[in-house]
Each structure stands twice: as C-alpha cells, then as structure tokens.
Amino acid sequence: MAEFTASVFQNEYLPDGGTDVNAIVTVTCAGAGTAGQTGGGAAGEIIIVDTSGSMGPQTMAAAKQAATAALNEIVDGTWFAVIAGSDRAMLAYPAVSSGPGLVQMSAQTRSQAQQAVSRFVGSGGTAISTWLDLAGQLFGSVPQVTQRHAILLTDGENRERDDTFEAAIARATGYFQCDCRGAGTDWQVDEIRRISQALLGTVDIIPEPGQMETQFREMMRTSMSRGVAEAQLRVWSPQGAQVLFVRQVSPTVEDLTDRRVVINPLTGGYPTGAWSDESRDYHVAVRVAAKAIGQEQLAARVMLAVGDDVLAQALVKATWSGNSELTAKIDQQVAHYTGQTELAAMIQEGLAAKASGDEATATTKLGRAVQLAAETGNDEATSKLKKVVDVQNEREGTVRLKAAINKADEMALDTASTKTTRIKK
Amino acid sequence: MSTPSSCPACGEVLPEGAVFCEACGSKVTGPSSVGTGDVDVAAEPAPFEELGSGPISAPTRITPLAGSPGFSGASGSGAAGDRPCLACGAEVDADGYCTSCGTKQPSERDHFRETPASWVAGVCDRGIVHSGNEDAMALLADEPAGSRAVLVVLDGVSSSIDSDVASLAGARAARETLRTPLPRGMGTDQGRDAAVAAAFAHTIEAANGAIVETTAADSDSPASATFSVAVVEGNRLSVANIGDSRVYWVPDVGEALQVTVDDSAAQQLMEAGMDREAAENGPQGHAITRWLGRDAPDLTPRVAALDLTGPGWVLNCSDGLWNYISEPSAITEQVRAVEATGATAPLDVALGLTAYANACGGRDNITVTLARIDAPVPATGQNPVPTNEID
CATH class of the missing domain: 2.60.40.3670 (Immunoglobulin-like)
Structure with missing residues (x-):
C-alpha cells in the first residue's frame, strides 16, 4: 500500500x-x-504512433523500433492496444472490430503486437482528435481497466479545425493520461502541449530518430511504476x-x-x-x-x-x-518556485513573440528568462537558453537573439520550459 | 537560575529573579518562546491536549502535584471538538482549527466562560500578547436574578512559575468558602462589618492555601496572584481585595464607582497626590504591593460594602481590562458602548468588554465578570443555602 x-x-x-x-x-x-498490481483495478496502456504520409522512412523505422521497445516494457497482464494514426485512427492491434478493444499482455500478444507494428506504412494526413477518441473508446471497452495511460508520437502539424481538436482533448481529460513526443521539427509544441497538459502527461521533442527507442522505453517504464x-x-x-x-x-x-x-x-x-x-x-x-x-x-x-x-x-x-x-x-521555497513559474512563462512568451516576428519583446522576455534561470539555479534552462540567445549579462538579463537558431534547439527550449529544479539546499 | 536584566523578547527591564516577563509574558530563563520564526507543525501541541482531568497548563509546570484541580470550564468536558468555534460557532476539528472559518481555538485554560445563572457571567481570556493565561475566575449564582452571586477574580503574577495553576486553584477554593451567605451580624452595622471581614479573611486564607499548595517547595519564584471578590446579596454588594484586581459598580444612570482600592504603587502615589493617569502609567504603575502566595507580605484584605439603589452592573475584573479604561468615566462609557451594540445578556457584555481590551492590544490577560442588577431589594429572611452546583 x-x-x-x-x-x-x-x-x-x-x-x-x-x-x-x-x-x-x-x-x-x-x-x-506496479501499475495494475495493487488491487485498485487493472492498468491499460495504449501506444499511438503517427503513420501519416509525412513520416519519412528513417523516422518510421525508428518509430517501429520505439513502439517495439515500449511493448517490451509493458508488464504481463496489463491491458493494451496499439493505434496507427493518420487522418483517421486505425486499431493496429488487437485485430478486433467489436467487443473489448484491449488485450492482456503475454508473450504471445506481445509478439503479435510487435508484428503488427512492423507492418506500419506511412500514408494520409494527421487528425489527432480521431486518435484520442479511439483511445478513449478502447479504454472504455474494458471496464476493469481503471488506470489508463497512452503514449502519443507525432511528427507533423495537426490538420484539423481547432474546435474539433479541443473537443477531443476535452473528452479525454480526466479519463486517461497521455505522454506526448514530437519527432523532428515539423510539429507544433503549443498544439501537443495542450494535449499533455490536459491529460496530465509530459511533452518533449525527439530531434533525432536514434533517440526515440530510449525515450519510449523510459516513458513506458515510468508509467508501469505508477502503482x-x-x-x-x-x-x-x-x-x-x-x-x-x-x-x-x-x-x-x-x-x-x-x-x-x-x-x-x-x-x-x-x-x-x-x-x-x-x-x-x-x-x-x-x-x-x-x-x-x-x-x-x-x-x-x-x-x-x-x-x-x-x-x-x-x-x-x-x-x-x-x-x-x-x-x-519570503519563504525560500515560495520565492524559488515563484521565480521558476515566471521563468516558464518568460520562455514560452519569448518564443511566441519571436515566432510572430516581434524581436524586441522576444529579446526582453528571453533576457528575463536568462536572469531567472541563473537566479533560481536552473542549469538546464540556462544551457537551453544559451542555444537560442547570446547572453551579454546574465545578472542583468541582457541578451541578443542568435542570428541562426537550430529549430530543434528552440523547440527543446519550449518543451522544457515548464521543467523546474528543486531548491539547492 | 540566572535572569537577564532585560527581556530578550521585548526589552522590558526585569526584576531580579524573574522567570517570565511581566510585559510580554515571555519566559526569560532558558529558551525564549517568542520571536522564533520557525514553527514546527508536528511539535506544536494540540490546543486541547491539556484538557480533561489532567493537570492544567502543563507547559509551565515543574512538579506535577497530586490533587491539583482538574480543569472543567463552563461546558464541563474538554475533549477536542466539544466546544463550537469561538469566532463563528461552527464545528472545531480535532487539531483545534475551526472547520469553517479556520480560526485557531484557544485552549480552555486560555479562554473560558462561566454562566452560573441568567444574570451572572464571566470571561477569562489570555489576551493577545501573553503566551499563557494566568488570570482565573470562579463564579457562583442563584436564581432568581438579583438574589445572590459570588464573583472571584485572581490575576496570577506572570513573573513567577505556575501562576496559572495557582490562580485557578485559589479562585475555586475562595468560591467554595462563599457557598454559605455572608453573616449579617448581630444588629449593629459594626458587628456586621466585623463578621463579614472575618468571613472574607477565611476566604482569603483558603485561596492562599490553595495557591501555596500548588507551589513547589523548592521554587525560587513562588506562584502569586491578586485577589478580588464581589458578593451580591440582594441590594448589598460586599467586596474584598488584595492587589490590583478591581470591583466597579456601573449603574445604568450616572457614573461608575470603583468599590475596591488597589494595593499598588500607583495607588500609593495617588494617595500622595499624584493624578491617576500619571501614577498608573509611571514606571512602577503596575507594581503591586500586596498579593497572595507563599511570599505574601500580609493577608488582610481591604473590605468594603455598598448598598445598591438602582439598576446596573457589578463588574469584577483584572487589570487586563481596566488598564485601558481605568477612570470610572471610561468604564461607564465602554459599558454603554457595548450595550449599544445590542448586548444585554451578562455573557455578551463580558465578551464585548473582553473584545474591547483585545482590540486595544490585549497586552495582559483579561478577566471580566459581571452580575446584572435590575431592581435591587434587600435580601429577605434567612438566606437559603445555595444549591447551585456549577462544576
């Protein structure tokens, strides 16, 4: 207990x-x-992989490998499914069209699921609302599953009306949790962060296909440790x-x-x-x-x-x-986290200003972020910020936007903006 | 035991041998309990821990004494959650915070009330600045209204140890001696006065005995307290006091009268011609010249009596109240102000006066006891032996 x-x-x-x-x-x-093992109901895991036409061969190969690795981490007995997502959602495994849409993990189902993953082919567009809705239906088809978690991988922008997307997020909110990962740099951090925040999950960028397998394994391992x-x-x-x-x-x-x-x-x-x-x-x-x-x-x-x-x-x-x-x-902890909260806001607002071409605002906000990251000892934020701005004076918060910024570095700064450090004792 | 020359918490100059600061109530030997910013949630005692049948006010006790009085306030039992919130009346959680308004509830020793009859009530409150309540009161009253009431107030001297335990024990012992009516003498006023003085001497002796009994034999700062009692029997108000707790008669029409005379340095200065304001606010304004306790200089009370001729309030209070309204005119004004808020029941008026003292800063413990007199008539025939039990 x-x-x-x-x-x-x-x-x-x-x-x-x-x-x-x-x-x-x-x-x-x-x-x-361990998830699903503490008597409070069974655990369910769904792996959602983007199989739209934008997934290049290298990314697709990495995604298959990552999904395979994640399946290896799912504890036997856990209910699971795999969804292939494009402009509609397809239940890749189990191969059923009615009744329970999740099966329990065993050596046999794991190997069948991994075979299904190996047959993924990229085609079509990206309609993430359909992926979330199918995941919700699958979880709902097995009532004894009370702990519901999904992993979502995408590589591109969602091609849907905003209200359609929002409505699907709202339906899933409070029903299942979802960790999201974006492959490459063609996806929108803002968009995917809306899913992860509502569904109490994490968001991160996987800039290189080679890093995908490790990330998936980690995500699934963490989820399985949530008893x-x-x-x-x-x-x-x-x-x-x-x-x-x-x-x-x-x-x-x-x-x-x-x-x-x-x-x-x-x-x-x-x-x-x-x-x-x-x-x-x-x-x-x-x-x-x-x-x-x-x-x-x-x-x-x-x-x-x-x-x-x-x-x-x-x-x-x-x-x-x-x-x-x-x-x-002022209590040290309160001061520390007040600074860290402002840091997250400054990074997000600064990057948004930069994206809209307002370089003056971007420079001011990211400068303040550099100052706050230094004051609160958030070294990760400091190092990520330094890939986007040239720091003139850390204490004063004066910076200059870098002339050429690697898109992945900017996205990594954005996705990591909400990560905080604990106070240094 | 070494005593610093001034209080580490508030800087007040301390007399030789003081254990607690008389100005702010901080303990001045050993670690100070005031002024530390870190509060350990787990180490904080639950406000109601000390209640029930155990000894009162555990924190300042040195030697627990067998037979020391258990505390039972007006409501009888003291388990957590028994009393509704003193601020809003809602239920109180087991940890002592109100479940509705969040107000921290004082321990029963820090704030208690008694209402022995419809026309008599008292409030004994820690105030704001002191960390403990060394004041005490004990009340007794009969129905119908105006028949017979006893109001006892003791103000434990907070520069000595265990004064909170001692003052309550003393107040209760005094009350027990006054369950029987005061003697009426053998015809002459002188005879009556002598008999009443003898009865009060017996009361003082009992109170002092109880205080000495709660004092550890080897204590180098023995518990001590002031004493004042008001006895209403029909239209006769009899008072006795040692120290500076006071009885006032506050008639509905006209100005209040201070019935008792303080045993204080300020009183001596006033008798020598200094005006009240200067005397009471001077450097020795709060020094008392007589008190109860093992080191009491003498135990003869000042005794006085007053025949009440109209409606009003008998008020017996500690200096926690009168510090802010010492002049009879100020007392009168404040009682009228509380009545103007719609308070008519003795408890409500007592609470109103207590709230006023706290609003003025609550620098000392506050005790306010009141008897409401509507139509004073002489007590007739033989006084019946009171049967009213309030414990």
Missing part, C-alpha cells in the same frame, strides 16, 4: 492588514508498487477565503487552478493523475480576511486523497504579527 506524506514550507506571519498566504506543499509517495492509479489534491480554505491559485511547481509547472472540482463548499479537488515513488511540489495561494495582530488561523488544509481516503495533509497557517522581521521574510 502506497504511503503519502505532505510537508509545508511557508512564512505564516502576515503584517497588519495582510491577506495573502503562500505555501509550497511537498507531497511524497512511497511504496507505490497509484489516481490521486487528488484537495484544498480546504476557510469560509470567505479565496483560493488564488493551485499550481504544481515540481517536477514541472502545471497550473491546476481551473481544474477544481467541488468536494464540498469549502474544499476543492484537483487532479494529479497516477503516482509512482516520487515527490511533487505544489504552490497554493489563499487570500483570507485580515485579522488582528496576534491572531492565528488556518488558511488552508492541503490534502492528498486516493478515492475518498485522505492519505496525507499539511496545514497552511496565517498569524498576524506586528514584528516586521517576521512578516517581511
């Missing part, structure tokens, strides 16, 4: 009249076990208080504020997806009515619930004080 713990980092002291309480809550899971199918972050706040935002801030920045579901009038639930043995940080900000100096109150209870069971809880407090030495301090 998995065990969750929660700890809180905050400065609980507010000045006279202060109303906003910020806290970082670290939630840690231990003893998660907790689904957990919910719950935030109680006092009567009359306002939850300003709830964000996951580590390992990546994901704003959960709008994902709130009502648990009771004072408590909201936020999806966190499946958990392996890992630790995640959340930034919770609550606005409460100011009280008199010396008063103490609870500003939030941050809980981690699996089903109806609350497995861990952290208390976020507010104490009004007249001592400015106490109230002026």
